[in-house]
Amino acid sequence: MVAQLACPRRVSAAPKPRVALTLPMEGVQSEVARDLLTGYQLAFDRAEDEYDFRLRVLVEEDRSNPALTARNIEAFAKDRTILASTGIVGTPHAEACLPIAEEAGLPIIGIRSGAETLRKASTTVFHLRASYEAEITRMLEMVRGAGLSRVSVLYSDDSFGQAALHHLEREAVRLQLAIHRSVAADRNGGDVRERTATLLATPGAHGLILLMITRPMLSALEFARNEHSFLGPIFAMSFVANRQVGSSPMKVATGLGMVSAFPLPRVAREALAADFRQLAMGRDGLAESLTAFEGFFYGSTIASALFLSKAQSREDLLSWLERRPLNVGGLGVLFDEKRVGFRHLQVVYKSNDGTLRI
Incomplete structure (x- = not known):
């Protein structure tokens, strides 16, 4: 009781x-x-x-x-x-x-x-x-399932980004994924283009993981695709899936993968x-x-x-x-001993027609 x-x-x-x-x-x-x-x-x-x-x-x-x-x-x-x-x-x-x-x-x-x-x-x-940890683990399982073995990471230079990177590095070892390179960027995106350039300066990553909030994440994604012609899969956190991403016509966002913490409302x-x-x-x-x-x-x-x-x-x-x-x-x-009442995780991606799909 x-x-x-x-x-x-x-x-x-x-x-x-x-x-x-x-x-x-x-x-x-x-x-x-x-x-x-x-x-x-x-x-x-x-x-x-x-x-x-x-x-x-x-x-x-x-x-x-x-x-x-x-x-x-x-x-x-x-x-x-x-x-x-x-x-x-x-x-x-x-x-x-x-x-x-x-x-x-x-x-x-x-x-x-x-x-x-x-x-x-x-x-x-x-x-x-x-939790973000559960979300990142599911993301890396998705990355591994896609046949990728080496990824680079751009992460927010704050308590979230540092903790997320630490968990990602630990889980990458368990899943036999190599972290090609990891670079920190300002949380609000002030230096995101420069830091993305630094991250991609050494080629060799099969995929890119962006642990950033929406606006800098989109800037990094656009820069990687348009300025560096990075063609590999790109993955982001669930919290970027607002209207700006969900309904964005940006072709560079096509294929962007996320692990959603909630059912996709358009089809749930x-x-x-x-x-x-x-x-x-x-x-x-x-x-x-x-x-x-x-x-x-x-x-x-x-x-x-x-x-x-x-x-x-x-x-x-x-x-x-x-x-x-x-x-x-x-x-x-139903809230457990940590007062967590809902733990949904679902892989979604940005499709060619601009919508989010499962």
């Missing part, structure tokens, strides 16, 4: 539950933030239409700055009418703010990071995606994906965005938990989440 969670003093809820998001609506992650927020909004609107259950939502800007993310979470934690928070984008941002949420007893449901370092025994942080059979497709209809490229579907899944999980638990306090919500399975439109969510 799971032990009851220890939490700070009870919090009386407002008549409509209040949820707070911190998102980088400006800067290098703005495309990601827009898609995520659209997904959340669709989920919350759907809850109101279908269940007559309305959430009050607060969205604060963090400009992809970990210090601002932490400041926002601190403000949310102090506002005792806020029952849960979500929307944190990136490993450095989560590292900066999760200790604050933990100390205050603020539930965080859904983080856009799969870093294993964030999955410690927490009483308030609930994860809804497979679960009811949640069908609802998302219907709600995304007529919105330019939205149905192709795994990032928007991620926000829709997180928002639907939060709305379902608050509706079913009838939580009047953070304590109520935390206690309910730790022991109740959720059926979120056909996707099962």
